[in-house]
Amino acid sequence: MHTFRALETAAYCPRKLYYRERDPDIEGPPPEIERKRELAFQYERLLTDDELLADAPVAVTPTQYRSRLGQARARLDDWAALADPPDRDVLLTGKDARGIAHKVLADPPRPSLVFGGDPPDCGVWEPQTVRLVAAAKALAWERECPVETAFAEYPAHGVVRRVALTTRRNAAYRSALRTARALDGPPARTDDRAKCDPCEYRSQCGVRTRSLKSLL
Secondary structure: OEEHHHHHHHHHOHHHHHHHOOOOOOOOOOHHHHHHHHHHHOHHHHHHOHHHHHHOOOOOOHHHHHHHHHHHHHHOOOHHHHHOOOEEEEEEEOOOEEEEEEEEEOOOOEEEEEOOOOOOOOOOOHHHHHHHHHHHHHHHHHHOOOOOEEEEEEOOOOEEEEEEOOHHHHHHHHHHHHHHHOOOOOOOOOOOHHHOOOOOOHHHHOOOOOOHHHHO
16 A cells, blocks of 8 residues: 555655655655754744744744734635644555644545645645645545545645645646556656656656756
């Protein structure tokens, strides 16, 4: 059974998943990412505690941060449960995938995943969408009820987004699941070299990236 993270990686770059699954030394998120994720459990304090906000690893100014959180609190009926979730870091096991949901809201059940990186201008990055759908389907399998929405949180930016599990997003999940299941050798290298620059497996993969200076 694949993990939520593996399906997210399959959607991002199947070749990266191939190397990651064969890496005996794979580690969890770095400490700086964990610090950013922890902000998702301190929203109410961050709205009022100037000292806490000043020391927090936020990516925008304090004014921008509180403005975004304030807008989310006013917009989302689920804010109270997101700010103080009834269940935290829940291991979910579904029919096809398993993994951790950073928050699980009740009545109706919905998962929320907390991302340490930057959000897109709107919506959610597609690989992260796959991870959200995986978590929602696993929660639905465990609770034996439909789960039609999930939440994506980017706490370093003060951004919280409700994500509907649309037909297109479910299709992206199924595609990633097929990719992960079919993986028995190194897939073709991606044509999107921007994905290669931050990849920890670039040297093993054999992808050579060229700077603009070298191209000129």
